[in-house]
Amino acid sequence: MSNRVSQPAVFPSRLTCSEHTVRMRDGVDLFYRAWLPDTPAHRAVILFHRGHEHSGRFEDLVEGLGLSDTAFFAWDARGHGRSPGERGHAPSFAWLVEDLDEFVRFLSRVHSIPQENIIVVGLSIGAVAVAAWVHDYAPRIRAMVLVTPALRIKLYVPLAIPGLRLLHKLRGGRAFVTSYVKSRMLTHDEREAERYDADPLIGRSIAVNILLGLHDASTRLMADAGAVRAPTLLLTTGRADWVVRFDAQRKFFERLGSPTKTMRVFEGMRHDILHEADRRLVFDPLRRFVVEQFDAQPVPEPLLEADRQGETFEEFERLRRPLPSLSLQRAVFTAQRLVLKTLGRLSEGIRLGWRAGFDSGSSLDYVYENRARGSLIIGKWFDRLYLQSPGWRGVRQRKANLESMLLKAVECTRESGRPVRLLDVASGSGRYVLETVRSLPRGTVESALLRDKSPASVEAGKKLAADLGVEGVTFETGDAFDESSLGRIDPSPTVAIVSGLYELFPHNEPVMASLRGLARAMRRGGYLIYTGQPWHPQLEMIARVLVNRDGEPWIMRRRTQLELDDLVAAAGFEKIETAVDEQGIFTVSLARIGEAA
Numbered sequence: 172m173s174n175r176v177s178q179p180a181v182f183p184s185r186l187t188c189s190e191h192t193v194r195m196r197d198g199v200d201l202f203y204r205a206w207l208p209d210t211p212a213h214r215a216v217i218l219f220h221r222g223h224e225h226s227g228r229f230e231d232l233v234e235g236l237g238l239s240d241t242a243f244f245a246w247d248a249r250g251h252g253r254s255p256g257e258r259g260h261a262p263s264f265a266w267l268v269e270d271l272d273e274f275v276r277f278l279s280r281v282h283s284i285p286q287e288n289i290i291v292v293g294l295s296i297g298a299v300a301v302a303a304w305v306h307d308y309a310p311r312i313r314a315m316v317l318v319t320p321a322l323r324i325k326l327y328v329p330l331a332i333p334g335l336r337l338l339h340k341l342r343g344g345r346a347f348v349t350s351y352v353k354s355r356m357l358t359h360d361e362r363e364a365e366r367y368d369a370d371p372l373i374g375r376s377i378a379v380n381i382l383l384g385l386h387d388a389s390t391r392l393m394a395d396a397g398a399v400r401a402p403t404l405l406l407t408t409g410r411a412d413w414v415v416r417f418d419a420q421r422k423f424f425e426r427l428g429s430p431t432k433t434m435r436v437f438e439g440m441r442h443d444i445l446h447e448a449d450r451r452l453v454f455d456p457l458r459r460f461v462v463e464q465f466d467a468q469p470v471p472e473p474l475l476e477a478d479r480q481g482e483t484f485e486e487f488e489r490l491r492r493p494l495p496s497l498s499l500q501r502a503v504f505t506a507q508r509l510v511l512k513t514l515g516r517l518s519e520g521i522r523l524g525w526r527a528g529f530d531s532g533s534s535l536d537y538v539y540e541n542r543a544r545g546s547l548i549i550g551k552w553f554d555r556l557y558l559q560s561p562g563w564r565g566v567r568q569r570k571a572n573l574e575s576m577l578l579k580a581v582e583c584t585r586e587s588g589r590p591v592r593l594l595d596v597a598s599g600s601g602r603y604v605l606e607t608v609r610s611l612p613r614g615t616v617e618s619a620l621l622r623d624k625s626p627a628s629v630e631a632g633k634k635l636a637a638d639l640g641v642e643g644v645t646f647e648t649g650d651a652f653d654e655s656s657l658g659r660i661d662p663s664p665t666v667a668i669v670s671g672l673y674e675l676f677p678h679n680e681p682v683m684a685s686l687r688g689l690a691r692a693m694r695r696g697g698y699l700i701y702t703g704q705p706w707h708p709q710l711e712m713i714a715r716v717l718v719n720r721d722g723e724p725w726i727m728r729r730r731t732q733l734e735l736d737d738l739v740a741a742a743g744f745e746k747i748e749t750a751v752d753e754q755g756i757f758t759v760s761l762a763r764i765g766e767a768a
Contacts, residue, residue, distance in 0.1 A: 185209070185239040188230075193277050195249075197269060202226070202253040203246040203274070206233045212242035214288040214313075214465055217275060217526045221246065221295030221443070222321070222381075223259065223350060225252025232445050235454045238461065246525055248297075252372045259347065259377035259713030264384025265753040268303045275310065276748065285311075287469075290461055292316040294445065299504040302423075303388045305401050306760070307705070309732035314402035314431075314464040316457060319412060319442050322389040322733065323419035324382070327351070327684060332386060339379045346379040356413045357443035360450075367446075376396040379527045383754075391755055393419060393708055396426035396544075397482040400471070403427060405434045406444060406453060414442040424521045428482065433460065474734035475741060478679040487677055487728035488716040504715035511716065517550030520557045530675060532599030532628050539570055539602060561708055565756035566671075570700060572605050572750040572759040573670055577607050580666045580698040580761060581615065587696060593619040594664035594692075596651040596685065597672040600631040604668065605641045618662065622649035652681040657688025665697045670759075672702035675719075677728035679738060686742035693764050699744050703735040703758045732758055 186206040194200050204226045218229045226245035233243045242535050250256035261267050279286050289312050293301030298320035338346045354364035405424050410417045424434045435456050437444055444453045494501035515521040520537050527533045543555040584591050598621035608616050621631050629646045636644050651672055667689050672683050719725040736746050744762035751758050
């Protein structure tokens with residue numbers, strides 16, 4: 172590898188750089204740079220730096236790409252560069268991904284650039300954040316570019332991840348490690364290495380919770396890369412990279428579900444290929460990809476038949492088939508079921524699950540309460556383990572996200588001058604709706620109709636409303652998949668809720684019927700809140716061990732967020748935003764039905 176320094180720019184860019192801040196949902200003002208053409212741009216490239224770095228490091232790239240009709244934006248992530256926060260720290264890696272979603276939506280709104288005309292570029296840790304965002308939030312972006320994604324960092328200390336988990340358990344979110352990465356591990360360009368070493372805005376530490384969150388998110392992405400369908404360019408250095416592992420990048424790329432994907436390997440280059448001596452070799456294919464994607468007119472195929480073909484359909488069919496009699500997996504799941512059917516019954520939550528179904532409304536209410544109970548000391552201990560399982564932690568976060576999204580929908584409805592008329596089509600006891608209504612000033616909600624197919628759930632809802640002192644709520648039995656019944660609801664609801672329902676049913680036609688009925692019933696401009704389960708780390712254990720409310724094996728077909736959004740869009744709704752729990756299991760989305768629907 173030559174130490175020759177390439178020319179800083181191949182094409183004249185004629186872009187003006189300016190500095191700004193954006194206020195995030197928690198009140199933190201993040202710093203960002205904008206490179207804007209003289210006339211308003213209709214397309215944008217948004218850049219996300221690697222760990223420790225900042226937006227100023229993209230000057231050469233913006234200049235080198237020479238796209239004078241394109242707006243460029245780059246932030247300093249919280250805890251980096253000129254943004255506030257402890258260096259290298261954030262509440263979680265998932266929080267950084269949510270920041271990314273909020274930042275892109277902000278830029279799209281302020282600069283009137285639709286997400287369909289946005290390409291995102293992420294480096295190293297930033298590349299994993301970009302991939303997680305595309306996987307979890309399913310934005311309708313034009314394409315993404317992943318540069319040396321840190322799907323697996325090379326940790327040279329034996330048992331590094333278990334050690335970091337122990338450190339995090341002992342010290343919580345305030346545990347930090349100092350990066351072993353030196354400038355010579357990043358580039359052969361001696362001048363760039365000196366600039367890196369002298370840059371006061373480059374941090375040297377990173378929070379342990381971010382490293383662990385990065386590792387866990389990467390594990391999920393490699394396992395479920397098929398859910399990512401955005402056109403993708405992956406640029407990497409191959410096995411010579413001292414910082415990240417090439418085999419993880421290859422695994423992710425091979426499983427990537429995008430019909431348009433390209434991987435370029437720059438053998439011999441070091442990790443920071445955008446600051447390498449021969450970086451023009453990287454700039455050229457990156458520029459070509461960006462231009463080609465902007466020039467293309469993508470017409471993505473909606474995933475309306477993903478219940479009949481594709482990855483999640485094949486996964487569902489596999490889960491429906493019995494395991495071979497002498498397989499180790501079958502023995503493990505049989506043992507788990509035996510333990511849960513015997514000792515597990517000392518736990519009140521597990522006992523309730525076997526009696527009413529682990530997906531039942533009564534089981535969910537028990538999980539929401541989150542108070543361990545059971546027979547003897549071991550029963551209470553079992554119950555605490557049960558309540559702290561990944562799925563139930565996600566369910567509790569889903570409830571919090573649902574309540575937050577409901578408050579937002581109520582506020583938006585009132586701001587538009589419309590009456591707030593709530594409808595929940597499968598409410599169970601309706602706890603989250605009732606608690607939200609109780610928290611609002613009297614008169615905020617004109618009416619609330621809570622429906623459920625189960626008469627027992629309807630009666631439980633009436634009792635809960637009385638216990639909470641919530642008045643003006645109507646309960647009735649009703650089938651959430653009955654299109655005509657939903658379409659006749661009067662008065663017309665302005666905020667509709669479908670929570671924890673669609674993810675329990677594998678086929679799309681009943682879901683479409685439900686959504687069509689809601690679209691017919693709702694006022695134009697009304698809001699729909701819907702939940703999804705695009706991922707679950709215990710999906711096979713649930714299918715092989717647990718039972719649903721009908722006493723049958725609880726086998727679920729995952730719907731990717733993109734598939735779910737496609738179904739919602741086909742009924743005439745347009746998604747506004749999505750909230751995701753930290754594990755990426757459950758999503759809560761807000762959509763609005765168009766005036767012309």
